[in-house]
Amino acid sequence: MTTLLLAEHDGKRLDDATARALSAAKALGAPVHVLVAGQDCAAVADAAAALDGVAKVLVADDARYAHALAEPVAALMVQLAPGYDALVAAATSSGKNVMPRVAALLDVMQVSDVIKVLGPDRFERPIYAGNAVQTVRSGDAKKVLTIRTAAFPSAAAGGAKAPVEPVQAAADPGLSSFAGEALSQSARPELGGAKAVVSGGRALGSAEKFKQYIEPLADALGAAVGASRAAVDAGYAPNDFQVGQTGKVVAPGLYVAVGISGAIQHLAGMKDSKIIVAINKDEEAPIFQVADFGLVGDLFDIVPKLTEAIAKARG
Amino acid sequence: MKVLVPVKRVVDANVKIRVKPDQSGVDLANVKMAMNPFDEIAVEEALRLREAGKATEVVAVSIGPAQAQETIRTALAMGADRGIHVAAEGTVEPLAVAKLLKAVADREQPGLIVMGKQAIDDDSNQTGQMLAALLGWPQGTFASKVAIGDGAVEVTREVDGGLQTLSLKLPAVITTDLRLNEPRYASLPNIMKAKKKTIDALTTAELGVDVTPRLTVEKTAPPPGRQGGVKVASVEELVAKLKEAGALA
Ligand SMILES: Cc1cc2nc3c(=O)[nH]c(=O)nc-3n(C[C@H](O)[C@H](O)[C@H](O)COP(=O)(O)OP(=O)(O)OC[C@H]3O[C@@H](n4cnc5c(N)ncnc54)[C@H](O)[C@@H]3O)c2cc1C
Ligand SMILES: Nc1ncnc2c1ncn2[C@@H]1O[C@H](COP(=O)(O)O)[C@@H](O)[C@H]1O
Numbered sequence: 001m002t003t004l005l006l007a008e009h010d011g012k013r014l015d016d017a018t019a020r021a022l023s024a025a026k027a028l029g030a031p032v033h034v035l036v037a038g039q040d041c042a043a044v045a046d047a048a049a050a051l052d053g054v055a056k057v058l059v060a061d062d063a064r065y066a067h068a069l070a071e072p073v074a075a076l077m078v079q080l081a082p083g084y085d086a087l088v089a090a091a092t093s094s095g096k097n098v099m100p101r102v103a104a105l106l107d108v109m110q111v112s113d114v115i116k117v118l119g120p121d122r123f124e125r126p127i128y129a130g131n132a133v134q135t136v137r138s139g140d141a142k143k144v145l146t147i148r149t150a151a152f153p154s155a156a157a158g159g160a161k162a163p164v165e166p167v168q169a170a171a172d173p174g175l176s177s178f179a180g181e182a183l184s185q186s187a188r189p190e191l192g193g194a195k196a197v198v199s200g201g202r203a204l205g206s207a208e209k210f211k212q213y214i215e216p217l218a219d220a221l222g223a224a225v226g227a228s229r230a231a232v233d234a235g236y237a238p239n240d241f242q243v244g245q246t247g248k249v250v251a252p253g254l255y256v257a258v259g260i261s262g263a264i265q266h267l268a269g270m271k272d273s274k275i276i277v278a279i280n281k282d283e284e285a286p287i288f289q290v291a292d293f294g295l296v297g298d299l300f301d302i303v304p305k306l307t308e309a310i311a312k313a314r315g
Numbered sequence: 316m317k318v319l320v321p322v323k324r325v326v327d328a329n330v331k332i333r334v335k336p337d338q339s340g341v342d343l344a345n346v347k348m349a350m351n352p353f354d355e356i357a358v359e360e361a362l363r364l365r366e367a368g369k370a371t372e373v374v375a376v377s378i379g380p381a382q383a384q385e386t387i388r389t390a391l392a393m394g395a396d397r398g399i400h401v402a403a404e405g406t407v408e409p410l411a412v413a414k415l416l417k418a419v420a421d422r423e424q425p426g427l428i429v430m431g432k433q434a435i436d437d438d439s440n441q442t443g444q445m446l447a448a449l450l451g452w453p454q455g456t457f458a459s460k461v462a463i464g465d466g467a468v469e470v471t472r473e474v475d476g477g478l479q480t481l482s483l484k485l486p487a488v489i490t491t492d493l494r495l496n497e498p499r500y501a502s503l504p505n506i507m508k509a510k511k512k513t514i515d516a517l518t519t520a521e522l523g524v525d526v527t528p529r530l531t532v533e534k535t536a537p538p539p540g541r542q543g544g545v546k547v548a549s550v551e552e553l554v555a556k557l558k559e560a561g562a563l564a
Contacts (some may be wrong), residue, residue, distance in 0.1 A: 175453035
C-alpha cells in the first residue's frame, strides 16, 4: 500500500498546494511518495523531500515535463501506477488537467475535489457549488483523487529529508506542445494559500477603480486579491483572480467581499473562510447572509476609510 | 471538419438546490433544468467555427433520460446541424460518459470535440480529459481562446497563474472556460427549424459500454451552515470587531 502524490511546482518552487494535498494523502494511511515531473527541478525535489511524512521523492527531470503538459505527465503516472494503490494531486488547474487523463487510462473513476478523507476508499466531496456534500465509496482497485487544497492544512516542513530518486521518463505521446504563457506578476500573496483575501466585484466599475480601491486595502491587510466572475468578465481583474465554483476555492482567515452580491457560484469559492466581511450598498444582498460582519454603504466611501483604519490598527 | 459537442442537461444555474431530508440525494422534483452553461459555450464555439468555414457540421450529443433530447433541441435551435441521444437512466459517471462519447466518436469520426470544462451539478471536471485519454488525442482544457490552424489547433487556457497557450495536433478535445465566448440566444425561426432536425437514438448497449457506477454514494448531506447576517454600523466598529477576532494580526 503506497500513495503517489504529484507535486505542483513551476520548475523552481514547490507550491504550497502540494503540502496541503500531502495532508490528505497521508490520511489514506499508507506511505506517500512524491513525484516531481519537470525540467531542472532539483530544488523542487529538495523541498518535497523536506515535507513531513514523505517517504520518498521521485524525480522525472526531462524537457518533456517542462510545462506539465497533460499527455506526457499522464503517461508518466500511468507508467508508475503499478507500484501504487492511490494516485493523488491537488485540485489546481494542473491537477485537474492531468489526473482525469490518468484515471481514464487506468480505467478508474476519479474522485474530484476531496474535502475529507474518511478512509482509504471513502471520501467527502462537494457537488452543486458546495450546496451538498456527498460521501462516496470507491470500488475501484486503485484510487485517483484530486484534493481541494482549501480543505486541508499544509503539512509541515523541516524534518528529516526523504531520499530522492530519479525515475525514467515515459514515452512522450507527442500530441501537444507549449506555445506561450502570460502569467500574472504580483508581489502580493497567492490566492490559494493567503491568510487574507480582498475580492472586488462588478461594483468597482473599471480596472482603474479596481486597482485604486481594492489593492490598497489588500496591501493594508497583507492580503491576496480576488474577484467575482463579473469583475473578471468585465476585464477589471485577470482570470486567475476569479473566486468561485468555477474559479479558485479559498478559505483564508479573513475574506473581504467588496461590491459583490454573493451569487451561489461566488459563495462556493469562499464560504469556508473563517471570517467574512461584506461591503455592499444593498442591505438585501445575499452576501450578507454569510458575512460575520456586514457593512452597508457605498464602497467608494467606505473602502478608503477602512484601508486607513486597518493600516493604523496593524501599525 | 465535423465538430462533436457533448451537452449535459443539468439543474439551472440560478436554482439553489435542496438535499432530501433522508440524505439520499438532491431533490430534483419540479426543479428547472437547462443546458450546462459551459456546454452552451461549447456549442457557440462550434457554431462560430462552422460560420468561419473551419468546420462543416456540428453534432450535439447528450447522454441521459428522454428529457436530454430537450437539451439537444436547445443546441439544434442555437444552430447545431443534428443530434445524437444516448438513452441512459440514473447516474452516469464521467468515466462512463467518456466511454460512451468515445464510442460515438469512433462512429462519427469528428475532427474536433468541444465540450464544457465542468458540469455544474456533479462539478467533476473530468469528462473531457478522460475522453481525450480514451481516444489517444491531445486535450486543451479550460479554453479561453481557440484558433484552428493547419492540422493543429492553438488553445489558450485559463490556468492558476494566468494564461497558457498550447498547440494541439488534430483531432483534439477542447473544454471550455467562461470567457471563451458569449453564447447566442436561439431565435424563434431557429427554434422552429430545430424541430425538423434529426436526433438519432442510441443505447448504451449498442455502444457496448457498461455504465455501472464505480462510486457508491453513501449519503448526500447539506454543507455545514454558517452563522452570518451580523451587521456593523461603521468602519470604526468593523475594525474594532476584526481586532477583537484576531483578524488583524
Ligand atoms: C456556470 C457559471 C459559473 C459561474 N462561476 C462563477 C465563479 O466561479 N465565481 C463568481 O464569482 N461567479 C461565478 N458565476 C457568476 C455568478 O452567478 C454571478 O453572476 C457573479 O458572481 C456576480 O458578480 P458580482 O457579485 O461582482 O456582480 P453583481 O451580482 O452585479 O453584484 C454587484 C454588487 O455590488 C453592489 N454595489 C453596486 N455598487 C456599489 C457601491 N458603490 N458600493 C457598494 N456596493 C455596490 C450591488 O448592490 C451588488 O450586490 C458563475 C455563473 C455561472 C452561470
Ligand atoms: N451525460 C452527459 N451527456 C453529454 N455530455 C456530458 C454528460 N456528462 C458530462 N458531459 C460533458 O462533459 C463536460 C464535463 O462534465 P463533468 O466531467 O461531469 O464535470 C460537460 O460540460 C459536458 O460537455
